[in-house]
Amino acid sequence: MQENRNYYKKKIVLALFIITVIFGLQTLYTYYSAKISDPLQLLSAVLYGTIKLFLFVSPISAEEKSSIFYEFAKWMAPILTSAFIFTQISNILLHVKNMLLNRTSMHHVLVFENTEMGETLIGNLMKESTPYKISLITKNFLDDRLKNKYEKKGIATYQIDFEHCDENEVRELFSALHIHHAKYIFFCSDNDLENYALYANVIKRIKPRRPITCYANCSSNTVVGYMEELLSEERKGEELLKKIDTVHFNQKDLTVRMLLAEPAVKHSILKSLEGISEDSHTVDSIENSIKPLHVLLFSVNDLTLPLLKQLANDATTSLARNPKISILEENASQRMQELLDLNAPEREGLLRALEIECIDLGHEQRNLQNYLKGLGKEESPSLIFLMQEDVVKSLKALKLMNRYFEQVPKVLRNISNVDLTHVLPKTKEQIKVFGDLSEIMTGEILIREALDNRAKQFNEAYNKASGVAGMGEGTAWNELSYVKKNSSRQSATHADIKEEIIRRVLSGKSEQEISAYLSEKLEEFKKLQEAQRLGGDEGKEEFQHSFRSYLSENPLLDFLSRLEHKRWCNSYYAMNFRYGEKKDENLKTHPCLIEDWGEIIGEKFDICHPEYDLLSVFTLFRKEEEEL
Template identity: 20%
Template sequence: MKSVFAHRDEHERRSTIYFLILFSVSFVCGVVGSAMVYGTAGPWHERIIQTLYSTGRLYVFEGTLDIEIGPWPYEIARWAAPATTVVGIFAIFESLLWQARQRVRRAKKGHVTVLGSNEETLIFVNNLREEYPDQTIQVIVPDDVDEIFIRRLQSSRALVRMMRFEHPSSGRFKRALRRLNLDDARAVVSFEDEPASFAHIRVISRALGDLKQRIAVYIESNDRRIQTIVKDVMDDCPNMNVNYFSARELVTSALIDDPAFTIVPRHESTDRPALARTYRDVAQVVPSPHFLIIGFASLGQDMVLHLTNSAVTNPIAPIRFTIVDPEVELRWENFIARRPEHERVMSVRRVATSTENQLFTDLVKEISETDPPTAVLYCQPDTQESILSIDFVARYIQDAKVAVYSPAHDQHEILTEAISARGIDVVFFGDLDDSLTGTNVFSESLYQRAKDFNVEYSRAYAQVESRALSSAEQLEQLVKEAHSQWELLDAFKKESSLAQARHESTKAWVLGVLNDKFVNTSVAQVVADWKRQLVDAPGQGQERVENQVRVIEADPLMNYMCALEHKRWANFHYMRGYSYGEFSDVGRTHPSLVDDWDEFLTNEDLRGKTGTPLRYQVIYDMLSVLLVADERL
């Protein structure tokens, strides 16, 4: 992450340099010219005083020498000194004028309001300005914020508001809040420290009262424990649609979405299609990834959390992790303390060593021979140590994708070139300038895909309840209801929908593998055939759903894809502390967390939280597959 001083505006730096040059020239010329006029007569200390006094008078537009034309240095100073004064006065009044405008100017409709006074705030505001040049941005800061920080925001043309939250019922606070014009905001983004960020958003929510539409709020939360505790309170803000993000998650998401990096294992193409009678036969030929994680502090833990959702390729074979960290045992215990069902999600091997130890080199050699990693992810803070480590183990990881955390990887460019010459293609991640953008924080494309799935989900649910959608008007009404329901979802359910959307690229890869291994025609043709079979299923309402479930059961490839989505969904819940039981958000239990897919499909005594048979939920799993095909094929 770059420091505050690294964000100084280039124009401001040049202006400062020009002012210093002008002042230096005028002062030197004034001193030299005055000295030439006064000569060498008189005591030396009097001559110095006369020279400095004469020079100083030039800056107030009045010289002390009663001559028409003086020596050439003095003549230069006669023009340069007043010009220096004018430039300085203009700079002072420009600052005062800007401050006055800040006090009276109101944010335009559709503005973005940012709360925070840290470097992440600066980076986000600068990136937002580059993405949306005409966007009105106002930043709420405490009244004791550093002046340098204010000037950095000024250089991005942001409106800066100083606000205290200690007395939210005071008239001063309410007047300040009205000036923010938040009811017309496109979004409110908070980078404040936890838990103050939650408290301030709730104070604002209470003060605003009823609004025509809910405000989209995005709160940076790097501590899931705090987020879990305050979730219900924040969900009760009736005029706000609260979402959460973290800089670390944006960093990991940017890496996993990077086209130069891959999280899926390699597979060999086949000329002759294989024969599959059940989804278990399919699972035997679809590989599951193995990740080597170096460094298991906060970033490494977030990476594991992300991969247990996004990298699921097989509903039977778990994702495998080899985690290397000198303090791995303590950090692992802290990591699983709130995840009692973690063993249902992944198979983990932990090695307590550093990358500088020979044990690490021996470990990498061993796994390269027995279980080659799909990807090697260096999540430790020391970028140089990571790159030097790659040099030692390069010959063992040439077939794996390698990623290195580096907040400023340009500083290690020469080392990177040397490593690339050894046949290792390194992808760097971690630069907040690249990941802390409006596009990533707002996740508009990801949210849209999640909303599209919510519409299809509602359509399928209407089918289960025997509500036919026979007209365009009924369908349009359903879409409106689905979007309204989305806005009313709590933060956890939205996060679950977003996790489903983040798995789309992996599903698309699995579909390609299934086509290559078992069909060998085209994925589009396979998916079209699946759709036709489901659409042609006879009956109405639940009878039709039952017939569609039977179609899925009978087709091992469709069955496999549904089992895969169920596994991903279960992983997401397990990694957030859920376990099997009657539905309870408070107790973190869910009746759909059944790992045995055969039992899930055949045991009619198993019921979901609405009382319908669990097997009917396979329709929703299939929807996620068909939507991926529509989006990506």
């Protein structure tokens, strides 16, 4: 029981305090009730006398006869006081207050482990407009100073080691946390396996009474798979676990997510659509109006692969041309070869989703200058990422790049903890500097509630269409596999590009008119679905014919459906999927990884269901509360 010493020590101290107070109150009441008849005066005397016991002053003189209970209280009270029990009592009362407020809050958040990530997350959540109530649970002992610091901020703190505690302690903790009614649970250990152990200990015991989202810090896909399997198995014995939604994240992916969510970065990607106008009446005219995307990536490092994977999805703007990524470094070809060799499954997928070229700069600075100078107007970069870990090298490259492409947005990595404000050029509004953990551990980047709601909306529309097509009712969001959830989230992330295309083709319409237009087209599509449902096997053939006609009559919807399928292919390539006759998430094969749209709406129609690509378009320009 060595590990439980602090737990039981607190229990003993609290018990002694309660016994002392009870004995003091009882004996003082007996003593004063014989002398004071006024109830209010009697109550005041008893309470005042009890307080005096803890202040080393006996309210009853030594000559007076007293009971053994009073003698116990008279000696125990100053002993407890001398041991700083008042500090403990203050902390306990503060903790009880925080615990009660957290239990009654609809925005109660649990954070497991007091790591740098957990501490940063707590600090950022406290600044959010949402009134989060936070509880911190850690395996390591928190000293009174740190605990008091958290409690004063309204954060209830708990210490428990699941591996060395009994079920009574866990049951008491879960009851105090009101864990079954939490909104979010974060697992913020720096170690994947520790987070798996924490996740397992919670999942095996929790019985959620409301939807709960669990966020687990995890870099290993293998451990992610274990977590998904664990939840799936536990759901077989506990139906309530279907209320659990698990999101896996890691610092690298969050950093990339934050960078691509930057307004300047998003604007640069959307800028490739500037050529689209009201005159773009056909799929080909829309496609031909899109400017190719060209991204310069300076240096190969730990962020390169996550960035390339996300660009494969977020930068898909064209049906025929993949985003071009030029990687610049002294020995870029060798470094990329080594990176792809270490991550062999990613090689084929990334090369299918992106046009990657490696520029070997050698050791001479003028080689970079010659390359930048040689870029013509057609190949001028849309974005520049300076990801070198050595910030001095990045600053040197930035100075040169700013000479040729001053107005192109640039992203500069700075992990030096040095403020670069006074070093950056005058056009620093075009430069995003990143590298601090606090920038990514935020509700906007990590939780992304609005994006998740849009992804769930798409899944709901998918399920309805699946039911109409006679393929069953589909799968509820929380029961989807990690791959399918990620696919829906990636589709939601890409919505800005589709919305911008619609705005440009329908530039004469307001957003309300665009929304009404999409609603009208949705109703037309539903009629096609209804005819399919009522027509049996013949209805399926008729639906395919009608659907092809429907797209040809609506070239904007046709283009967006094709673009969604292209984006879907690129996102699956980035997840290491390849074409296969059978859909298998373990083997990472899928029969719809075909970029020929004619094949998708032709012989592969029954397998790939291109109408699902169209459904993503109908989720655009909708408020969260609207339904399809």
